[in-house]
Amino acid sequence: xxxxxxxxxxxxxxxxxxxxxxxxxxxxxxxxxxxxxxxxxxxxxxxxxxxxxxxxxxxxxxxxxxxxxxxxxxxxxxxxxxxxxxxxxxxxxxxxxxxxxxxxxxxxxxxxxxxxxxxxxxxxxxxxxxxxxxxxxxxxxxxxxxxxxxxxxxxxxxxxxxxxxxxxxxxxxxxxxxxxxxxxxxxxxxxxxxxxxxxxxxxxxxxxxxxxxxxxxxxxxxxxxxxxxxxxxxxxxxxxxxxxxxxxxxxxxxxxxxxxxxxxxxxxxxxxxxxxxxxxxxxxxxxxxxxxxxxxxxxxxxxxxxxxxxxxxxxxxxxxxxxxxxxxxxxxxxxxxxxxxxxxxxxxxxxxxxxxxxxxxxxxxxxxxxxxxxxxxxxxxxxxxxxxxxxxxxxxxxxxxxxxxxxxxxxxxxxxxxxxxxxxxxxxxxxxxxxxxxxxx
Numbered sequence: 001x002x003x004x005x006x007x008x009x010x011x012x013x014x015x016x017x018x019x020x021x022x023x024x025x026x027x028x029x030x031x032x033x034x035x036x037x038x039x040x041x042x043x044x045x046x047x048x049x050x051x052x053x054x055x056x057x058x059x060x061x062x063x064x065x066x067x068x069x070x071x072x073x074x075x076x077x078x079x080x081x082x083x084x085x086x087x088x089x090x091x092x093x094x095x096x097x098x099x100x101x102x103x104x105x106x107x108x109x110x111x112x113x114x115x116x117x118x119x120x121x122x123x124x125x126x127x128x129x130x131x132x133x134x135x136x137x138x139x140x141x142x143x144x145x146x147x148x149x150x151x152x153x154x155x156x157x158x159x160x161x162x163x164x165x166x167x168x169x170x171x172x173x174x175x176x177x178x179x180x181x182x183x184x185x186x187x188x189x190x191x192x193x194x195x196x197x198x199x200x201x202x203x204x205x206x207x208x209x210x211x212x213x214x215x216x217x218x219x220x221x222x223x224x225x226x227x228x229x230x231x232x233x234x235x236x237x238x239x240x241x242x243x244x245x246x247x248x249x250x251x252x253x254x255x256x257x258x259x260x261x262x263x264x265x266x267x268x269x270x271x272x273x274x275x276x277x278x279x280x281x282x283x284x285x286x287x288x289x290x291x292x293x294x295x296x297x298x299x300x301x302x303x304x305x306x307x308x309x310x311x312x313x314x315x316x317x318x319x320x321x322x323x324x325x326x327x328x329x330x331x332x333x334x335x336x337x338x339x340x341x342x343x344x345x346x347x348x349x350x351x352x353x354x355x356x357x358x359x360x361x362x363x364x365x366x367x368x369x370x371x372x373x374x375x376x377x378x379x380x381x382x383x384x385x386x387x388x389x390x391x392x393x394x395x396x397x398x399x400x401x402x403x404x405x406x407x408x409x410x411x412x413x414x415x416x417x418x419x420x421x422x423x424x425x426x427x428x429x430x431x432x433x434x435x436x437x438x439x440x441x
Contacts, residue, residue: 004044007064011037013319015075016068017082020061020090028060029090031138032079034072040064059089068264070418076146077211080135081421091138100136101143107131111179111195112202114156116143134209151175153245154204156218189434196291208246217243221407225434268315268415275412279357282395282402289356290314292415293345296423297338298431305333306434307342308427309354309395312419321353324430330397343373361420367396386420 016036020029033039043058069075083091104115117125126132137143155176159167169175177194185191192438204216224239272289279286290313297303313323325342327333353411358381360366369384374381384395391413393404399413
């Protein structure tokens with residue numbers, strides 16, 4: 001067991017795919033994980049309690065390879081790609097006598113369908129090359145959860161029989177337009193418009209599973225801006241919600257194989273390089289983004305107020321550098337007041353590395369507070385705020401504030417959102433710990 005502990009100790013605590021190989025160097029299993037090190041460790045703990053299949057798998061593992069991805073969604077797509085490419089024997093031996101699950105988009109039909117298929121059903125649809133097949137997916141639950149979330153971003157229909165009666169999801173806005181309603185309709189202008197909208201949805205769905213979510217978000221952004229320009233604000237809000245949902249699902253949108261061909265470091269380097277370009281006009285002397293620190297606050301009506309600092313080192317979350325702050329001020333305190341205390345306490349630690357850039361979760365009020373703290377401490381560190389409402393990057397200048405509205409498809413926005421969301425998660429998790437302690441006293 002000690003040998004295995006040595007093998008797995010360097011596995012990162014990040015989303016990604018793990019690959020087990022036997023003594024011949026042959027891939028025998030591929031899996032995905034939200035946190036690689038935790039998932040791999042589970043295989044070698046309490047081995048006696050594992051199923052016979054898992055025990056046999058463990059006995060054959062000689063080497064473990066991992067590919068870090070930017071999100072769990074990317075890991076799911078990469079896992080399916082690698083299983084299809086290598087067909088490892090322990091993936092093919094399905095659980096509960098079921099074969100692995102595939103997604104099929106039947107573009108061979110006039111109105112394509114989205115089908116979930118097992119291997120025995122797959123051959124029929126594979127014959128027509130116009131159909132798109134994705135998978136196999138190892139986890140039924142993970143795939144079905146993903147499809148459930150994706151429906152809020154790209155409405156789709158899975159009704160088996162199209163009888164002219166709209167499906168259930170039509171009534172709650174998650175199947176729009178429903179092909180059941182115009183399958184047998186007359187060839188009118190309105191019907192053609194409905195078919196066109198439906199085909200756009202199906203092609204968008206295909207793009208997401210091709211790892212081209214940026215193409216979908218770009219199209220939605222154009223439609224949102226056009227609707228807003230023409231004062232169709234309800235339509236603009238619909239597209240804004242769809243864009244937000246796509247970001248929530250995938251977080252960072254890449255072709256699955258990019259993590260094998262380029263590696264996660266190259267992906268993060270591209271993000272940091274683009275962000276540096278945006279910041280260069282306001283901070284011409286900023287040459288590197290080696291260490292980014294982000295700060296966020298959390299409280300519930302003044303109770304258990306906390307602050308959190310998370311760190312990206314070369315674009316990668318540096319968990320060991322994370323810090324949490326229990327606010328010392330009593331009574332109801334504002335987020336701005338909390339930010340002042342946290343920033344002041346952070347820079348009392350001369351032993352902590354100096355950040356290249358600081359991101360604050362908030363707008364002008366938080367930036368003004370930061371400017372006072374930095375002036376008091378005689379610090380000169382580039383900083384900015386990310387205002388969540390429109391995902392605007394607000395940079396302080398000598399004449400006020402410079403607002404940058406980055407494209408929703410921007411790699412620079414990806415890294416900003418990633419560190420902001422991580423700071424938010426870390427702050428809330430600490431707040432919940434203190435709140436639970438207070439309630440149990």
